[in-house]
Every structure is written in structure tokens, then in C-alpha cells.
Amino acid sequence: MPAAAPSPLTVLGAPVARQEEVLTAPALEFVAALHKRFTGRRDALLARRAERRAEIARTGTLDFLAETAHIREDPDWRVAPAPAALEDRRVEITGPTDRKMTVNALNSGARVWLADFEDASSPTWENVVLGQLNLIDASARRIDFTAPGGKTYALRPEHELATVVVRPRGWHLDERHLTGGGRPVPGALVDFGLYFFHNARRLAASGKGPFFYLPKTESHLEARLWNDVFTFAQEQLGLPHGTVRATVLIETITAAYEMEEILYELRDHASGLNAGRWDYLFSLIKNFRDAGERFVLPDRNAVTMTVPFMRAYTELLVRTCHKRGAHAIGGMAAFIPSRRDPAVNEAALAKVRADKDREAADGFDGSWVAHPDLVPVARASFDAVLGSRPHQKERLREDVRVTAAQLIAIDTTGARPTVDGLLNAVRVGLRYIEAWLRGHGAVAIFNLMEDAATAEISRSQIWQWINAGVVLEGGEKGGEKATAALVRDLASRELAALRAELGEEAYAAGRWQEAHDLLLKVALDEEYVEFLTLPAYERLES
Template sequence: MENTQGITVTGERHDRFDEVLTPQALALLGELQRQLGPRRAEVLRARQVRQSELSAGGTLDFRPESAEIREDASWRVAPPAPGLVDRRVEITGPTDRKMTINALNSGAKVWLADFEDANTPLWENMVGGQLNLMDALDRRIDFESPDGKSYALRPEEELATIVVRPRGWHLSEKHLLVDGEPMSASLFDFALYLVHGAQRQLQHGRGPYFYLPKMESAAEARLWNDAFLLAQDALGIPRGTIRATVLIETIPAAFEMHEILYELREHSAGLNAGRWDYLFSLIKKFRDRGAGFVLPDRNSVTMTAPFMRAYSELLVQTCHRRGAHAIGGMAAFIPSRRDEQVNATALAKVRQDKQREAGAGYDGSWVAHPDLVPVCREVFDEHLGERPNQLDRQRDDVRVSAGELLAVGGVEGGVTEAGLRNNVSVALQYLRSWLAGTGAVAVFNLMEDAATAEISRSQIWQWIHNPTTLDTGETVTRELVERILEEECDKLGDPAGYADARALFVEVALAEDYTEFLTLPAYQRFP
């Protein structure tokens, strides 16, 4: 532990950590936290107020006080930055050494270097991931697997553009204290990459780019924009050098897309349809509102559901009206290199999903595995041709009301015992992996991360607290889920190895009071 001018690092100093936790970096962390920490607390309190209003029977709508921003056709975001003009295929993944090399080599245009949902926030992961990014930009990164396979970077012109996703506003970094208090995890991840990555990226003809998660309002976007201004000024970087793509992955943010782009306009790189967190947010926000907001089995809710299609098409229209990129959602299917049938099914589903997005006007989309890059690229190549994007496609045909965004009832499919068992098993397997230090894991040929685990445990909570009947005729109760939990645990084997995951599952899925994010109690289990 060390203390410098009110900044205390409680995390262990591993090899080369001093290259990340430099005096310049610590000074910027302290300044950002002191200047913006109180406002972060305010926006988090505003979330609680809004949740209380929704739980009391309130609803969501487009804000009348910002109608002028939505209706003013004259303003635009900044033009696409170098390395972000063509984004037809983006790959996501954590910043461990092997993934860093594979993602950059994948053939994707962009790599979302993830410190958030695909990452477990162990101190070693957070600082070590920054080191991996530094080494990648310096082209001194390599990796050798336990079986002797070597990994190295391809020529620079073939590498994906790095876009870093810091953790959300709700999370703290307890291993770095500013004036005795844990600092914002968002500002921690952002500032470390900016200090060490900005000049390195500029030397490569690109810039420091970010994906911003979990936002619920334009006020939260304004907080990010002020962080960008403060940090750029502190480091002597021209304003507007930073560019950020916002994930529209909460239902409140869907009503403020224009306003979010407006707040970030000189730093904006567009919006992304974060479909899995969006479903999680919808369940969470209306979790105790009765059958009208109870969703069927997770895998039954696709982007063709009317309320999801409304959100998806509104995002494209909003972005292109403002000159911003619209980036599609995650293809979570994992190809199999051993089972040709599984592989064929996965590729067919990914192709269909990407064709829908490209046809709707999206400028690019996400995949979770290098083997899916070619099919995504092929689909967007067919739609884009020589064009780098579809910004000229305005989607003036789109008309979306508040009611359509909230029309959850009537989604085809029911709540089944198989769906309940799948949610239990996925949550268990993911939580075990997360607690062991890995935040992205393949389960049942799907890439699961914190967002999909959140859907699984939140659906279970919602089904218990809003009387829900399974296809078997049984009502979902805590007792039923406890029995299924026991049975699914037995199927997985190794009961001792799942003990901690089971305890966490019970806390976040079966408790009387709903936990806002499963990562909050999970993080407290780490020293």
C-alpha cells in the first residue's frame, strides 16, 4: 500500500505495474475523481429516483424539455475519426494477452477491448489489461499457450482499431482510493488508457477511442463529455481527439438517443444496439409490474420482436440523422471446430442476423469469435460494396412511439421448464467462471458474458415475483427454482467447485430484494 497526495493504491504491485500506475496517471485519476465524483453520485441517485417512479407505476417517454434537441435538424456529430470510418465488422473480447493478439489479427475493422462485461475486474486483470494494450500498440506483444502454440501480431495495416470499453458508472475500483474513498471504475479504466494509449494511437494515425456502457440518460453522457474535456486539457491533447460510441443498452437511454449524441457531439462516434443488456434493463426496470412486462424464455426474444425492432430501427434513424455510425448487436453463437452440424447452424443464424442489420441500415456489427468475422464481413460487403458505411441512408420511413418501445406483451413464446433450467445452468456456469477470473465463457455453444448472465438471473427473479406458469403447469416459486438448482448442479458435477457460484446465484436470483447488478455483490467477494 502506498499513498501519494491523497491517492492510495491498495492493490498488489505486480511485475511492470509501475509502467501503468505512473505519477502522471495517478495524478489524472485523482483529478478526475475529485472533480467528477460528486456528479457521478448524483447521476446514480437519479437512477434510483427513476426506478422508484417506475416501481410506483410510472412510465418512460421522450422528454418534453429536450424536444428542441430532437427536432432541430441542423446539428451533427463530429465526422468519423481515422480508423473509425469503416466499421463493418467489430469483434469484442477481454484484454488478456491471447485475446488481444487474436482480436487484432482477426480481420475485423474494430476490436472492442473490454474491461467491462467480458472481463472479471480482478486487480490483475484491470492493470494487466492496460499493459497488454500498451504492448500491442508498441508491437512488442506475444503469447505462447501451454501446448506450445505461439501468437504474434500481423503487419500493422491489417490490425483492428482498438476501442476500449471501461466499466459502467455504477462500479467502483476499490484498489485505488482517492482521499480515502474508492474511485469510479469508469474513470479508472478510461484515464489509464488515455494516459498510455493516446499518444501511441496518434503516432499510428488513429486516436484514443472508447465504448461507453450502461448509460441511462443524457446527464450521464454529459458527465462523460466533461471527463473527456478535463482529461484532454490535463494531458495537452486537442479537444475532440477522443471519440466515443455509446451502447444503447438500457431502456431509459432508448428515449434519449438524440440527447446523448448531442451531449457528446464533438466526441461522438455513434451508437450501438446492445441487445442483451437492453433486455436485462427492460426486465430490471419493470420487474415488479405484472404479466404485461414478463418476457418468455430468453432465447424466444429475438430482434424481430416488435418492441426490439422498434428500438433497433429508431437507433439507425437517430444516428444517421446526426451523421453518426449505427453499430449492430452481438452475434453470441460460437462456431464449433469439431461438430460440423453445430458450426453450420451457428453460421446460418449469424448470417441471418447480420443480413437483417445490414438491411436495416446499420454500418457494422459485432461478433464474439474470430471465426465469425468472415461471415459478418461478407454480409456487410454485399450491402456496402465500396462504400465504408451507410450514413447516407436516413430511414425516414421509421416512426416509433414510446408505446411501441414499451410494447413487451404479446411476444411469441412462453415460459418453459427448459428455459428455466437453461437460465439456472447458464447463470451457475457463468458465475463460477467469473469468480475464477474469466468474464466471457462459452456455454451451450453461446458466448456468455455478464449481460446474458444478468438476463438469466433477472428472469428467474421476475418469474418468481410475478406469478408465472411454466409449460408443465407448475408455478415458478423459490422452492421450485431451488429444486432445479440442485438438479442442474448435479448435472454439472463438482459440487464443491460450484459452492461459491451457488451462493451468489441465490443472492442475486432468489433474494426478496432485487440486486441492481450481480457484479456488485460478486466484486465484494474479491480481496
């Protein structure tokens, strides 16, 4: 018999249990075809990002695109009708693709589970492979989980299970454990390709997908690339054009100026837009980081969704989606309920209710939560507005008129950066990076579910405040300037406090010093790194 053809991709990761069910020869051939066809275009679009950022640094502003005005002005086009499984999206739960989370999310009572390979996942090779395996098992409805203590988790067939919507990694991240043609395959194509290849036919037959969330999109040209990936993938597996549905996260400031164009590029495959609030703030800081005081944001938690520039962003999103027949999905409720502190719970739940009530009243068709206990809270807010209707896309919000200037008119109602805010940025950044280096991408810190987006805000605000020469409010001295020396002192004190709190054995089992050093690097280096996960990935599994 002839020898088997060599794999088109080289697998560099250490063996993972049951990986032969994921990394099959046909699956690797499929991913290799995506890599060969689309990675060059991905590279060109990343270069275009750098060019656009340089233009923002030069002009200090953004505007809607003149060359695509005809798309915005054409009243007739619409996105494809939503499939039945995505008609009602009033509550969506997010989380990584580990086995326990997969079972709990499917059972949560949410309409949708965002199965996350991106900000809520640390991309160790084991997480990447086992995450795909868990989704294969979930698609076949054969998944269960037994915890070390013996507690078992299984699907509850008597309940309606959440519809799975997978979020692959952003275009900027590579997967170093899979290479082809002498270079790593983009993580986005690995995550999309493996999931699509193994599950698309089964999901399509049942009307349950395949569905995707697209993160970190910065332009309609990046949406066009995804649309071409979907078209090619469907052709390769013999699926009808338009089988895929994608929801795009409008979580970059540049994408906010191209919402209609993004929907237009994906119109045969689009199902909606999402207001990714934390990454949006990160993107705003990143792109205008050297624009001085005009773009300095106060403490993260002081930037609420009711400040004018965030209202402009979310109302424009609802207006755009409903104008084009797409779902508008609201932002994350990141609170993690505590079983030990009822007072903290009640205050936080009141804020969650107010946030979800506002989104439902503004016209959103659904929203995100990070914890199953918040599903009923969000559902109640949307039930009160939607009733038995699956969405409110008939509300066209024609009263909304948002100008280009309003999206970047930074008004935070007098809130200013504080010493406590700087300390919180150090504390959250340090804890999150340490957990990420150990393979955990969704981390409960101070009763909030933190992911890479919130860590990005932490280190970016530190960078911005120092480079803008911000004078901080509060603190023992009052009027203290944000400096690298102050940040180093706070980080050193926090590291020592963690060592004392954890004890030597637990401290040594972590990666605290590495996390400390990386936080200071991405927060204090003169050259601002575009994503902290780029240098962090070099240290992952090292």
C-alpha cells in the first residue's frame, strides 16, 4: 500500500488526551487550506491596522468613511433573516470551553452560550485541543463532567439547552503549536477551522449552527475577510451559502465608525452586533493614548454606560442593527455573586438590574452575563420589555442621530483618575496575568469576572496616566502624580502582600514574579505593545 500523505501542518504541542479525535488528518488538511488561502490577507490587514493607528496619532480624530457613504445611505439592503435558533437571544452567558463550564453554560437557562477561545481563555495547547473536544462532545450531546471531589455534571435534557456560538481568537494572535509553510497558523483560523470541520454538518442538520462571534474587528475589510472564510469553508464541506451566522463585537473604536459597512460585508452571514464595552474602552485608550488630557479616562469603574460617549456608541449600535434587520446584543454583566456577603450581592445585583433595564429600554434584543445566577436577573429585564416577542427589531430608533465627534467626545461627568484607581489597576492586572500564565483566562477577582479585556484596560490606563502626566485625586498625600516609580512601588507592595497572604508554598506554586514583571513591562515600557497577550503568549507554557 502507498504511504500515507504527510500532514500539511506540523503539530508542535505536547500530546493531549483524546487529541486524535480533534487533530485528524482531514481536519488538519481543512485548517491548512484556510491557512494557505487567507493568512496572507490577514497579514496585510494587520499592517493596515498599524497604518490607521499612525493616522489617528497624527490627526487625533476619527470620522465615518467617505468611500463607503453609499452603503450607509442605501436604505434597501438587509442582513439575512436570523435562523430560528438565533431569533430569541434575550440572555447570553459567556465563558471558556473547559468541560465543567461547557455543561453548566448549556444548562444555565440562557438562550445562547458564547463558547470562548478568546479573552476568557488562556490559549495553552491543552486548552485549545480540549476546548475543541468539549465542543464536539457537546454538539453530539454526550458531554458530562466529574469534579475531583466526585460531584457530577451532566446535560439536562428536560431543559432547553443554550445555543452554542463560538468566539475564535482575534486576527492578531497566532497558534504556535500548529505550523504550515514554515509559520504559525493564525489562532482565529485554528479555532474556527477545527470547530467548523468537526461540527458544521451536524449543527446545520439540526438548525443549530454553526454560529460564531467575531472579536477585535477593526474595519469592514476584516469583516470581508471573515465573510470569504465562511464562503470558502461552506463550499469545502458542501454546505449551502449562508449556513454560517456571525455576530460581530463592536469592541474597537474604529469599528464603531464602520458598523453598517461591517454588516454589509457579512450580510449573507450576519446575525447581529454586540456592544463589547470593556474592549471598547481598551481600544479607545490604545488608539488615543498619546493624545494628552483630552482622551484621559478616569478609573475604570467610573466610566459607566450612561456617560455621553458610551451612550452615543450603544444607541448608534441599536439604530444600525435594527435599520438593517440584525440583532443588537448588549454588554457584559461581570458581577460574580457571593454566597458569603448578602449586602455586597444586593448592591451589585441592583446595578446589574439597572444596567439590563437600560439596555432593554434602549432597544437591545439581548445581553450578556458571566455567571448562571445572573441569567434570571437579565431575563427579567428583557421579559418585561419583550414579553413573548423574540426581539424588538421593529424599534428602528430613528430618533438616534450620532455624529462622528460624539463617539470620541470624552465626557465622564467630572470623574477623574484616582490613587485608588491606579492601585486597583495594579492589583487586577497582577492577579489576572498570573492566572493567565497558569492557563486560566476567566478569573474571579474582587467579585468581578475579569478577562483579558479588563486586564488590557488596567495596564493601558497605567500607561496613559503616566504618559499624560495625570495628577491623581485622593490618597494620603493628595495630588500625587502618576509616575513609573509610583507604579513600581505599588506593584512591589502588592506582590509582598500576596506572598504574606498566600504563604510561601502557595506563592511558590504560582507565577507571581513573572506576572509582576510582565505587568510592569506592558504598562511602563516607552513602546506600547498592542496587546498584552502577545508578550504573555511567549511566556505561556514556558
